[in-house]
Amino acid sequence: MRKTMLLFLLTGLFILPSCQRTEKPGSAQQVQRDPSIPQIQRIAIRGSEQADSLIDAGVDVLVVEADHVIARISTDALTGISQAGLQVSPASEDDLIRRLISVAITDRGQATTIASTGVDIWEVKEDAVLAQAFDKYIRELRNQGFEVTVVEKNILDTVEKQAAKK
Numbered sequence: 001m002r003k004t005m006l007l008f009l010l011t012g013l014f015i016l017p018s019c020q021r022t023e024k025p026g027s028a029q030q031v032q033r034d035p036s037i038p039q040i041q042r043i044a045i046r047g048s049e050q051a052d053s054l055i056d057a058g059v060d061v062l063v064v065e066a067d068h069v070i071a072r073i074s075t076d077a078l079t080g081i082s083q084a085g086l087q088v089s090p091a092s093e094d095d096l097i098r099r100l101i102s103v104a105i106t107d108r109g110q111a112t113t114i115a116s117t118g119v120d121i122w123e124v125k126e127d128a129v130l131a132q133a134f135d136k137y138i139r140e141l142r143n144q145g146f147e148v149t150v151v152e153k154n155i156l157d158t159v160e161k162q163a164a165k166k
Helices: 002-018 048-056 075-083 110-116 135-143 155-165
Strands: 019-022 030-033 039-044 060-064 068-073 088-090 099-104 120-124 128-133 148-152
Touching: 039 075, 048 060, 048 068, 060 135, 068 075, 075 088, 099 135, 099 155, 110 120, 110 128, 128 135, 135 148, 148 155
Parallel strands: none
Antiparallel strands: 019 030, 039 068, 039 088, 060 068, 099 128, 099 148, 120 128
């Protein structure tokens, strides 16, 4: 019970600063998000070149699909992306697709380096690490010279297959 209360209070400490109350003349008091805090957005694209352009421009792209990307962007960046003619909408939880990946390693110590990129390691074998990751972290691992194989394009497919076996 005490742990639950502490978790609730700590969560409130992180969430409340991201919101601020503002009053508009003639309207009810409203809660408005702090524009400096990035939001997860779905950006429609017309091919991988646009995804690469967004990444090259410094947009924090988490997931790349054929017709859209999921990115963490501030209000300022959101305005710029909208002005560039790209359609932006809030992302849903289902948009945050994680891949099941296998990362080749030469020694088990490399698992620490892999974990530091943000991937969620499931298993460390002698020659590979099995993990789940957003495309962003897969790019980072490849840029660091790791050989990454996507085992499953959507981790939920793996979870559903395992649940069906039980």
